[in-house]
Amino acid sequence: MSYLQYIFLVPLLPLAAFVLLGVFGRKYFKKSSGIIGTAALLGSTVVSLYTAWNYFFVSGKVDGVYQKFSAFNFKWLEFGPGISIDMGGTVDTISVMMLVVVSFVSLMVHIFSLGYMKGEERFPTYYAFLGLFTFSMLGLVLSSNIFQIYVFWELVGVSSYLLIGYYFEKPSAVAASKKAFIVTRFADLGFLIGILVLGFYSETLDFGLLIQRLTDPTSTQYLAITAGSFLGVSALTWGLVLVFAGGAGKSAMFPLHIWLPDAMEGPTPVSALIHAATMVVAGVFLVARLFPVFQMSAAALEIVTWIGVSSALIAAIIACTQNDIKRVLAYSTMSQIGYMMFALGVAGSGTADNPGFTGSMFHLFTHAFFKSLLFLAAGAVIHMVHSNDMRDMGGLRRLMPVTHLAFLVACLAIAGIPPFSGFFSKEEILLAAYESNKIVYAIGLFTSALTAFYMFRLYFSIFWNKSQRQANDHHREAGFSMKLPLVVLTVCALVAGFVPFSEFVTADGIPFISQLHIAFSLPPVTLAVVAILVAMFMYRKANNKPEKAAALFGGLYKAASRKFYIDELYMFVTKKVIFNFIGGPAAWIDKNIVDGFMNLLAFITAAFSEFIKGIQSGRVQSYALYFFGGVIGLAAVFIYFWK
């Protein structure tokens, strides 16, 4: 059934921009490439907004339940009967929601970059890569097939690689891009094997069929996958955990998060788009996509929950100690994604009407706005100060009033202060956790207080702290193209929370009305306010309180500021163990033993021929002697032995 067929335009427009700018950009569109890219994205955004309106308000609901439609489907690669990679467009609540988020944020970033990246030599390339990324991400959210999602999964990975390494002359950027790609590739290995497992047992790669078969306890496929086991764990759980490993890698979940902070080497708008709002939530999206199947395996959900909650906590602790503003934001992203993850985890293991799924998606939605806002604002600040270090900043609030306001709104949103958007979504997640697992709830609560603290530490360090800068400073607030996205996103961060999200996006498509319980909201909000006040007390003016606080925590502070030595551990494993103990010996063996054996064969042959060569002395007389000897010998044979 074809429904909303024009939806294919949404990913296709950025793709067209990519091809056009990638092939001809350097020559013909040196200046205008930004406009071309933005125009394409504008088209995409309009189409996706129209789609969302059409789906949510006009035609998506049948008998009170939001349906799943297929907009188009195309057999891309058929492995065998029933098993094929299709390129399809799924239209359901989460894909439409993601479509809007991705195209909208991407549009904002495109506009912002017009000012931010002006004068760059590889301007067309930048827009080409942005187009490629947007295309891949949109393709990812529309995926109707688990292999299709993997295809686009890899494509977003590579566009992220290209964009992180955009400043290719900086060794740190090159290293960061490499790290990001390899770490996520490693995680994708799990994803791939998970696909193989799930695909093999369910005998299909199509999401709809796969979910249908694996959630029906009477189907042969379900029986097969639960019967199959490896190391005492059922194949279903293996498949899901492996798929989740891929999601965890992309979403920078502990312990695969090490690439995200480094990924901040890319241009800041890129960080806003890829490493805050869209690509990093792909893991959450993947789990949400397969949510019905995850519900069939308690163990897998348990893993999702604990990975999510530990990532949220660890990232928040590390964020309190970092000085690079983009890294603080990166860790806060990781922490917020942890929230989304564990919300999904607890939603599956809780009661049927648990709001976790909705909460997770809601948080994804609001987070996209306020986090991209934070990054873009940080970008505006960096653009002005030419430094990423918050210690170089301070007192910027008079110089950059618009940025200041935007940043403040975003901070309030992420801290969960009503009535900003983050409050509503976080509230729902905490409620879900409270209903199903008290320990998770407690950690979530604590993390939310930490979030408020480190965000306002950042805020006060950038915009207050040091004395006012001189007005005659050459610093000025950014131009219109950079202000516009900030204003638009600020408005979004303000109002996104009022979207009655549970009436649109739910696990089963059946809308429900979520209520706000004042009593329940009280503890998180109070904690957040207290945390903000502490941050204000410590960082509003330059003083030595932060050092004292750091000393108070001693070892913990040091460990956190060194990111718990996880990077060092990875470095040790890759550089020392893999290179020295696997790669080195492999190369050595090849050169000396395998090839040595071949050379030995050649040597033996040569030695043997050297030996027979002695007979061929080149002296005619000895040949004649041999010949004569032969004649005598033959004569003897003929005379005496030939009867």
Add this chain to the structure above:
Amino acid sequence: MASVPLEHILFLSTALFFIGMYGLFTRRNMITMLMSLELILNSVNINFVAFNKYVWPGKLDGIFFTIFIITIAAAEAAVAIAIIINLYRSHKSIDVEDATDLKW
């Protein structure tokens, strides 16, 4: 006149053959080697003549062959001497051991 038995003649030719063989194997001087070769050819000639006379007295094949060999031997000697002279011109030696340019 009592005829010489065939064995005597064969003995002579065999002796001649081995003398030639010995010379061919041991001498390094090409001229001597050529002379040894002539000895061998002549021992064969003697055999041909002798067998023709004693075994097939009515035929002339052996004689023909002998004449044939004498002719070839003359031609061969001419060619060999030419080679030896050329070798001497280029190598200032007619020792076979010195002519190793074509050896591997």
Add this chain to the structure above:
Amino acid sequence: MNLSLLILLPLATGIGLLFCRGVKQVRSLSLVGSVAQLGLAFLLLLEYWKDRAAGNNAKMLYENDFTWFRPLNIHYHVGVDGISIAMILLTAFVVVAGVLVSWTVEKLNKEFFFLLIFLSVGAYGFFISLDLFTLFFFLEVAVIPKFLLIGIWGSGKKEYSAMKLALMLMAGSALVFVGLAGLYFNTGTFDVMAISQMKIAPAIQKFFFPFAFIGFGIFTALFPFHTWVPDGHSSAPTAASMFLAGISMKLGGYGCLRVATFLMPDAAHTYSWVIILLATIAIIYGAFATMMQKDLKYINAYSSVSHCGFVLLGIGMLTRTSINGAVLQMVSHGLMTALFFAAIGMIYSRTHTREVAKLGGLLKVTPFISTVFVIAGLASLGLPGLSGFVAEMTVFMGAWQNPDNMYRLATILACASIVVTAVYILRAAGKTVMGPISENYIKLKDASWNEKLAAGLLIAGILVIGIAPFLVFQLITPGTDVIMQQLAKTIIP
């Protein structure tokens, strides 16, 4: 269509080259000749599609058979199916690209181009042969020019490499010949299609299969007989490297499939675990060995060992999907590795070094070449949209169909190699085209028209497979099905 044209055209080009005077004539004739080959290959493809669409379900199309040497029952028997056409197209692509990148060869250029063109005679002949004897004949024809190409126009320790390559490949051919002779003396014919209809006793198959498979395996870098690959490739001139990796190694894979597996299906089942074991070792070990290499050509050569492991893995798994994947991987690897060697050659001709540590930041001065390099790298690490991804995933999907736990383990290890591939490709790319640029390279010139054309052609091929894999699948599946029928005959002992 008369398939012999595929042999005659390059032969005529080659002979024509001998009468050329001057560099210009030689170049233009080679280019015209190779483009004509490409045209012919496309014509063949179109005709094939037309005939298949018209309902021609024969196993082999355009067969042509005449007796060559009656006492031994040797025929000149040619015919193609989808798999051979895919290989022929690959050859045609690589030949054109090879001629284009060798545009500036000055030394003995007539002989150089003659050998290049002559090599393609062997390759085409091999791919269209349906008679084991002519197949072997063309296999040999394809080996000899390589010895000369490396020995005369190579670099580094070229004599050693040329000798090593020729000797190892000759040893491979010798083994192949034993296998073929075994088939011949047990069936009385060299004809592939006729032999496939006969039932050869399993014991005989088991005896001769290893000869044929290892013999062809040496061509396609079967572990542990792969050591000619790194040395051979790194010493060869650019075009020869492209031919070697792009075409020669595929002769082996095609032979393993068409001769060993197709004609001795019982033995293929028996030995499949050995093939898988060796292939898995080649994949993983090749990948790790690549990681430690410092020379770009060595990197690509070792990665070829790893990638060709996928071909053997696909063949060894003996499922329809995995064999499809193996064929796809042959084509895909042929194109992308040729592209990679072309890019390396372009870099080398400008910087005069291939050492990763000495290069850097080339993206700034030679954006086209660097982009080509990165695209080749991305294809090699299996980026969707490029050919490598499709081929590898097909192999994995096919391999996973085999429910045995050890086979699964092999598949997982093979999958793991894509991570290692990412490591070495990104290291190479990061150090070569990215990073700060050295003073010496600031004035380098970007690609010339011939290099752009060569790279563009190969990239087009990679993109077509990557974006529209269904086209290739449509082409090769009938051929795979024939092989599968043959394999299915024997599953019940």
